[in-house]
Amino acid sequence: MDKYCDTSKLSIRQIDKASAKKMVVKYHYSKLWTKCSVALGLFHLTGNEHSFFDEPEEKMVGVIVYGDPIGRLTGQSISDEIKQSSFKNEETKAVINLIFTGNFIVQRQQAFMKPFGITMQQFNVLRILQGQKGQAISVLSITERMLDKMSNASRLVDKLFAKKLVSRVQCEKDRRAVDVYILPAGSALIAQIEVHLDEFGKQISQLGEENLKQLNELLDQFRASIS
Numbered sequence: 001m002d003k004y005c006d007t008s009k010l011s012i013r014q015i016d017k018a019s020a021k022k023m024v025v026k027y028h029y030s031k032l033w034t035k036c037s038v039a040l041g042l043f044h045l046t047g048n049e050h051s052f053f054d055e056p057e058e059k060m061v062g063v064i065v066y067g068d069p070i071g072r073l074t075g076q077s078i079s080d081e082i083k084q085s086s087f088k089n090e091e092t093k094a095v096i097n098l099i100f101t102g103n104f105i106v107q108r109q110q111a112f113m114k115p116f117g118i119t120m121q122q123f124n125v126l127r128i129l130q131g132q133k134g135q136a137i138s139v140l141s142i143t144e145r146m147l148d149k150m151s152n153a154s155r156l157v158d159k160l161f162a163k164k165l166v167s168r169v170q171c172e173k174d175r176r177a178v179d180v181y182i183l184p185a186g187s188a189l190i191a192q193i194e195v196h197l198d199e200f201g202k203q204i205s206q207l208g209e210e211n212l213k214q215l216n217e218l219l220d221q222f223r224a225s226i227s
Contacts, residue, residue, distance in 0.1 A: 015041035020063045040064040116193055121151045122160055126190050129182035136169060136179035
């Protein structure tokens with residue numbers, strides 16, 4: 001280290017957490033703070049005299065934080081969220097955690113969609129139709145691709161039709177069936193919403209790509225284990 005700086009001018013001492021947080025949020029690549037039990041500051045003597053005190057001036061050039069890793073998101077545990085200190089086993093805790101987290105995401109997205117005048121299920125239908133690249137698709141096919149398998153796709157299409165976001169045509173192969181395709185107004189609404197959804201995605205991206213890959217794999221395995 002002496003190759004890069006004069007270590008004799010460096011010192012370390014404990015600092016308050018507020019000072020450590022200020023430096024971490026400003027300079028660390030994650031811009032995130034975390035739980036901290038002890039914070040230490042790394043100080044460098046500038047060689048100048050302090051303007052008020054009769055002693056050398058020094059500058060804090062780094063921090064050392066003991067606690068959770070910097071950049072790791074921390075929040076309330078499922079035990080804290082539902083005020084339950086113990087669970088029958090880890091399997092029960094995992095299921096409860098998934099249900100709670102799923103509902104948490106649904107509530108956030110419902111609140112997000114409200115200003116745009118559509119529901120999450122209606123947006124899901126629009127996304128499915130958008131993926132058809134202008135080709136019509138049957139209501140049955142929409143139902144098969146819905147995230148919420150309990151959704152009434154026919155009723156959702158009716159509401160989107162009333163909003164003039166989609167159009168319906170009688171299926172040529174089966175006169176009893178109806179094909180649906182998205183209108184330009186529907187595509188425009190998707191584009192408008194996705195700009196804001198990107199911000200939501202940025203929040204999730206703070207978990208890191210490797211953690212997100214692991215999360216996706218675990219969720220896939222979880223569904224397979226109970227299917």
